[in-house]
Amino acid sequence: MSNLTNDSFLEGEDGNPSSAASGLMGLFAGGILISVLLAFIYSLFCFYNPFVHFNIFAPIVFGGLIMFSVSNIAAMLKVRSVNAMRAGGFVSGLAGMYAAWVWYIYAITKFKVLMLNPYGLARATQALAVTGVWTFYGFRPTGIGLYVIWIAEAVCVVLISSQAPPLKFQFCEGCNEWIDEKGKKVRLAWIDVNQLKADLARNDYQFLNTAQAAPADAGSYLEIEVKQCQQCLNEAFVSIESNKTTTSDDGSTSADAAIVCISKRVPGSVATSILKRAE
Numbered sequence: 001m002s003n004l005t006n007d008s009f010l011e012g013e014d015g016n017p018s019s020a021a022s023g024l025m026g027l028f029a030g031g032i033l034i035s036v037l038l039a040f041i042y043s044l045f046c047f048y049n050p051f052v053h054f055n056i057f058a059p060i061v062f063g064g065l066i067m068f069s070v071s072n073i074a075a076m077l078k079v080r081s082v083n084a085m086r087a088g089g090f091v092s093g094l095a096g097m098y099a100a101w102v103w104y105i106y107a108i109t110k111f112k113v114l115m116l117n118p119y120g121l122a123r124a125t126q127a128l129a130v131t132g133v134w135t136f137y138g139f140r141p142t143g144i145g146l147y148v149i150w151i152a153e154a155v156c157v158v159l160i161s162s163q164a165p166p167l168k169f170q171f172c173e174g175c176n177e178w179i180d181e182k183g184k185k186v187r188l189a190w191i192d193v194n195q196l197k198a199d200l201a202r203n204d205y206q207f208l209n210t211a212q213a214a215p216a217d218a219g220s221y222l223e224i225e226v227k228q229c230q231q232c233l234n235e236a237f238v239s240i241e242s243n244k245t246t247t248s249d250d251g252s253t254s255a256d257a258a259i260v261c262i263s264k265r266v267p268g269s270v271a272t273s274i275l276k277r278a279e
């Protein structure tokens with residue numbers, strides 16, 4: 001598993017996974033629980049909704065709500081690994097689809113039969129496939145045709161639910177908290193971007209530690225966004241954008257912007273030093 005705070009760095013720094021096992025278990029348990037509850041609403045909607053048209057969008061909304069829930073649970077339980085979030089979304093999506101079938105059979109039997117075991121559930125769906133469950137413009141799919149639609153529905157839900165995006169990015173390992181502070185922007189003197197990228201890849205921070213602040217009217221400068229844990233000051237991240245203005249012989253100017261890095265973890269002392277030059 002990879003830690004987003006590291007793998008979001010454009011140069012591809014890797015390693016240092018550290019989501020607590022309890023957080024991962026909570027992510028899966030919470031995702032599954034919410035999916036089972038959402039599945040209840042989803043199934044009742046599909047069962048009672050008289051406009052079959054809307055049922056085409058229902059799996060997208062259902063998968064989207066599971067995805068949204070998993071993202072929020074991950075942020076709450078301090079899960080930083082994107083792969084863990086995807087796995088949590090995938091398992092929650094599968095659980096949600098299974099529960100949707102259980103609830104659907106429950107609704108169709110006038111809330112009498114809660115068919116939990118997979119064998120009984122398969123028998124019940126086979127029986128439904130024989131007669132079909134809905135009619136769309138006089139077309140009533142049964143058998144293979146209906147199975148294809150059901151599989152497409154399940155694939156849609158699980159594909160969407162497993163794309164859960166991270167809501168928070170920078171984490172202080174020492175304080176075990178997300179760094180929620182808004183980043184502070186500092187302009188430093190311009191340096192060749194490839195040189196700076198090479199330095200950062202080697203964890204060489206000499207330039208960041210010593211570069212002068214850029215004057216307000218400078219045409220070329222580096223804009224550094226610093227996010228630093230305000231509790232311990234030890235953990236910090238920088239995002240750097242290069243802005244270069246070149247003046248050609250005929251006096252016309254052209255501006256050139258490039259991203260050097262996004263959310264690169266740097267020692268807290270480097271962040272403190274950069275912020276000092278903004279004062």
Ligand SMILES: [Zn+2]
Pocket residue numbers: 172173174175176229230231232233234235
């Ligand atoms: Zn901290």
